[in-house]
Amino acid sequence: xxxxxxxxxxxxxxxxxxxxxxxxxxYLKGYATGKIYTGKLKHLCVPGMNCYxxxxxxxxxxxxxxxxxxGNYNFxxxxxxxxxxxxxxxxxxxxxxxxxxxxxxxxDLLHKIPFPKKIKTFKADKVLRYLxxxxxxxxxxxxxxxxxxxxxxxxxxxxKLICPVGTLEGGLPLLLxxxxxxxxxxxxxxxxxxxxxxxxFLSILIYRPFCKYICPLGAIYSVxxxxxxxxxxxxxxxxxxxxxxxxxxKMQVDPVKNCNALECIRCGLCKKTCPTxxxxxxxxxxxxxxxxxxxxxxxxxxxxDTGR
Amino acid sequence: MRAKxxxxxxxxxxxxxxxxxxxxxxxxxxxxxxxxVVFAKAIKICLECIGIG
Numbered sequence: 001x002x003x004x005x006x007x008x009x010x011x012x013x014x015x016x017x018x019x020x021x022x023x024x025x026x027y028l029k030g031y032a033t034g035k036i037y038t039g040k041l042k043h044l045c046v047p048g049m050n051c052y053x054x055x056x057x058x059x060x061x062x063x064x065x066x067x068x069x070x071g072n073y074n075f076x077x078x079x080x081x082x083x084x085x086x087x088x089x090x091x092x093x094x095x096x097x098x099x100x101x102x103x104x105x106x107x108d109l110l111h112k113i114p115f116p117k118k119i120k121t122f123k124a125d126k127v128l129r130y131l132x133x134x135x136x137x138x139x140x141x142x143x144x145x146x147x148x149x150x151x152x153x154x155x156x157x158x159x160k161l162i163c164p165v166g167t168l169e170g171g172l173p174l175l176l177x178x179x180x181x182x183x184x185x186x187x188x189x190x191x192x193x194x195x196x197x198x199x200x201f202l203s204i205l206i207y208r209p210f211c212k213y214i215c216p217l218g219a220i221y222s223v224x225x226x227x228x229x230x231x232x233x234x235x236x237x238x239x240x241x242x243x244x245x246x247x248x249x250k251m252q253v254d255p256v257k258n259c260n261a262l263e264c265i266r267c268g269l270c271k272k273t274c275p276t277x278x279x280x281x282x283x284x285x286x287x288x289x290x291x292x293x294x295x296x297x298x299x300x301x302x303x304x305d306t307g308r
Numbered sequence: 309m310r311a312k313x314x315x316x317x318x319x320x321x322x323x324x325x326x327x328x329x330x331x332x333x334x335x336x337x338x339x340x341x342x343x344x345v346v347f348a349k350a351i352k353i354c355l356e357c358i359g360i361g
Contacts, residue, residue, distance in 0.1 A: 042351050
């Protein structure tokens, strides 16, 4: 039992997540003065959800940057940010969500808090997974593009109305450190704090609710999961169809059916759990194209054997 | 159609090809000076992001 627990230890991943979060939010002066970093590194985007108004942030949030360029009166398409997201997505897909997103780490840690009833899945779970794609389309692309002011400038509507990351990483520390800002808070601030509180509370009950249902960045990276250079692979000869990988997956992915599913954040738990070592990951992994057929065939044989 | 899509997904060239395309788009974006918009937004406190604007 102890050996199994040790095998499923997520500490190495959390260490990397924490290290990355510290590295990309290491402008210590900002935490002391309540001002944000204004150096040249802010030309660059970070791969995960990381508000650029966080006092320690060294880089730009890709979703905020995407809305800023789309909403700018000079540009209607953001080649720079879209290219960056395509590059990261094509290389590693949602590996970023599992390993390099500070808000992912916060949700991971919150989910470790004991609670009488943890929710693994519920009735609307599958449908709600599509919500993040709608949010990406409406709040990140269409509204900043078309709902513009008199000079043609759009607002970052996702950041303004939905994003709890900005409230947590930017809003709370900046308002604590700046008296003048505290006098400017109103309904919007209260609304965003309610959303943040709901997200944080739900993270205790449900594993990564923001990543599963809301995050537009996860939505973008997810479409690259099946084609990215970094891939997961299931060795059909080694797989004994025990279902251990599916049971352990907190994102409710069945790696045997699709080991590079849109929802997989590449945390590697399935790989650690597999008793026969059938799941592997790496760059340039070849995926057998007949994988779904093999699963169907196995299911058919099992059903015939059990007389169903 | 489904089989074609599966073989496309399994193709080892599609990922690197999109990565190269991504780099190309980034360079074009830098050429169009989009990066200055990103920088200008990132160095000012985003009032919308923190819930004031």
